[in-house]
Amino acid sequence: MDTATLCMGCMQPKAAHWVCPHCGYSNKPRNPMVLPYQAVLNNKFLVGRILGKPGGFGVTYLAWDLVLHTTVAVKEYFPGNLAVRSPDHSTVMFDNDKDKAQFGYGLEQFLREARALAQFSHPNIVRVREFFQQNNTAYLVMDYYEGISLEDFVQRKGGKIPEDLAVNLLLPILDGLHQVHQKKMLHRDIKPANIYLTKGGTAILLDFGAARFAIGQNSQTISVILSAGFAPFEQYLQKAGELLGPWTDVYAYAAMLYAITTGITPDNAINRHQQDTLPAPIQIIPALSPRFSEAVMAALALDPEQRPQTAQAFQDLLLAGKITANDNRRQPLTSQSLPASAIEDIADAATINLSSTTQDEPTLAFQTPPPPASKTYAKTVSASVKPSHFVNCPHCKALNNVAPGQVYSQMHCRRCGKIMAKKPAQDSSPVQWLALAAVLLMLGWVLMKPAAKPAAIPALVVPATQATEADPAPAMQAVTENEPESHDMIEPSDIETTVSQEEPATVTVQEPAIQSPTGRTGPRHHHAGFSPQSWPPESAFEGCRGKQRGDACEDKDRPGDIRGICGSPREHDDLACEPLR
Template identity: 50%
Template sequence: MINIDTLCLNCMTDTGGGLVCPHCKCEPVSPQQTAIALPMRTLLNDRFMVGRVLGQPGGFGITYLAWDTVLDTAVAIKEFLPLTAANREPGGVTVLPNSEQDREFFQYGLEIFLQEAKTLAQFSHPNIVRIRDYFATNNTAYLVMDYHQGRPLNVFVKENGGRLTEAQALTIMLPIMAGLEAMHDKGFLHRDVKPQNIYLTDRNLPVLLDFGAARMAMADATQTMTVMLSRGFAPFEQYHNKSRQGPWGDIYACGATLYYLVTGQVPADALERQHQDTLLPPLQLNPQISLEFSRAVMTAMAISPNARPKKIGVFRDRLTAAGQQALPARVVQTPPIAVNRAPPDKRQARYSSKSRGPGRAGVMLGAALLSVVVLVWLAGHRNSVNMPAKLDQASGLVSAELKSPFPAADNEGEKVIQTVTPPLEATATVPLYQPEPQAEKQVVRNNSPAGGTGNSCENKSRHADCLLGNAEDRRVGWCVPADGGQYVCIPKPAPGSRQRFPPDARHPPPLGFRR
């Protein structure tokens, strides 16, 4: 049993009663970094002792490093505290609405926060942050999560030259997408995938944090979407609170995250791209990535949800195939061929070892040296490519045949382990995504929408490239795939148009999902 009175509240290790922590070199007791945070050593739910604030307090809540006095382990605790609607009681721990007008809004968000905690607590995946407990006190609510040492993905990118290789990007994102696929199968959405919400632990395990459904619901209620969204990573339909939400939104965000990882640039915001799309394919910014990888990313980032993959598993499989095509030639070791030699002729006994040695020994030595040279050259060529030896299509994980492309991570820098998931029940402002195994296919008709003309695209390959990132073609309109392998050009709305996206008459829901 650890004595909590001697715990360092900065790193949750035992100081042994010293004035300075031998682990982090900090004083065992120090004031919080922000006045709005809970005082250190506050005991929550008669179990969790609050330590320092992790990361920077956000507009939606505060996350603390804490100590579980029952299990004797460090945890991360997220406190629901939307600063737009509430604040802390001066000198106390109770959270109070800013005004009577904000009270209803605060209670609405609080209920969703607890609902989502209950949902996620039943979900388990190695690449999704785990909820240990949740409870309500101090007139607000708290999530208790696993605490991981490591760093956010955006920090990792900056520490490694500003961008990653295709192999490193796949090593990180394929497991994340496997976790998202498991969530989508249960009917849950993340709605805030971005590098800041992907955490690399000290064992280089990528973990997805900070679910954004509750934040999006509160934004819907206050019409403050542009404030709540992550620019560059949020799909266009999230800017409209009445647009149908589904897996296609998380697919866009994953594509945008991959774009950032291999280029080092945050992609243009979807709202800006809707008016004039000048987004360059990642291959033009990083010629070392493969063409298939670049095309897969641009397809996932299509402005129209109908032009993206319908399921994240389809996107993940395409990325896996792209990674395998980019692999260098592998050395195949064949077993030696057995040769039956006739017994030596008696006449050979008259020859001395000196006379027959230089011929056979010289040939064997030369062959051995040549084999070594070839193997060394191939090994050097393979290392220069820095690709994993094999990608498992079933799990999306990288096999352990080669050393991980990650450098050894240190223990510096911790990330807020914060999580929110979609509610259990559908509400008027928070649509619940409901997957269906089968559904009747919707056909895009070649009808002229109001204010524009619809033209059947006979040049299929040209408009397939349009979906994969040809900015010149996409200025004309969206190219939506229809049945029969044809495409339909749909003109974009005029700049400044207030028409709701996606227009129901022109964009049927993606196949396999309800409207």
């Protein structure tokens, strides 16, 4: 058979057709974090499309067995938060030794689980045909069945299915779990996404989570890798130890029944441990039977010891409803047959699911879909992408592989999930422009504000004869020379001249307060007998000591010589001898 003509969606020959005439699949641009189309593993398995939704710890591919000429499912161990692809898009690489060590620890658990699953041969447990190591990782080869996941099937049915259909579909899974538990193994991740329904109506339990759980415990990220609503409380404990057992899978199984029959996923076990308000299924859907509701709620007990301790015990509750978790009576485990109408519904849904692969190839959670085709796409790639090179994320510095045909600015970091291109500067909004204008106006007002004028100076009264006969310039110069150095020059505009016929012309000057040589402070004393620039001498104050205002006063330096009348300078309480004119 010419493998070059095989459709990567169904492994049927499609000749020269771009779109497969059998399933409608066409090869879309491949995500660089998964294996490329037609990669050959272990010299016998040709890799095709991705099956389901790639998880954070592995990718499952449809493959063609080149020896037996049959389709198989190949699961690759690839925790995306620990590893990257080399430029050949196949070999697994690591950013640092810590990631490599954690990857190796999980790989050991992955292979140990593969060896254990290879020993099982149960129709409701996924069968491992072989496993091998390549590309610095490991692969499981499993039987491939055309069908649909329980999660997708329930969504197509409106978000929930009837009780009878749910029990008949999933009850055989308990039989398979019983055998798994006898081998001292646990699934640890039972949920609708990990139940696969074949076209014949058989439910198969997929994706055992030993490797994922081991990495979570080793890296202290256990709460991240658990499925909220389906994981019991004991799984959240960092050192669960002997607290885990068959009852752990029983809780997850019951949570799955709760979700697909009510349409509501149970609340997180952590939240329930703080305040348990989970309603019984019959309270949400009254059409459910009391027997079913009581059995599910018994298996959803937060205390592991209060749950059915084995898969058999829980099956007994679902079938009879009268056997308690501690009862030793057990009934034979039998698979339930589905109605023909239910099988037809599953087959129809699986057929629709197969044809829907004409859509873009599923992408990993830490990557972005291939860029849309456009006329400018080729130019963009040639200008901004170098073939098969690595770049560091500008946010978390993780190493990312840029494949040919992939635009770096449109990629999401494989670790932090942020866009690889730095966030472009946003255009300024009108509000920002208005705020900037207001700031500039305020700054301009401060800079253009006129300087404050000098402080007012007390009025200086000069006789008109002095103002008219004498040149005013020398008088002003005299005032300036006797002013303290701390005062500003008196501008001519601050001098007001008033001439009247009734009163002598005066020159009014505002002067600041000064301090006398004797320590007295206050406004200047402008008596007729003293210079306008001076304070009354100390002898003038001594001449009026003990006298009242208006009394005659004499200069102490010249006894008996009456010089004036006692008065007080303006705004000063002490009396001074005011000379007579």
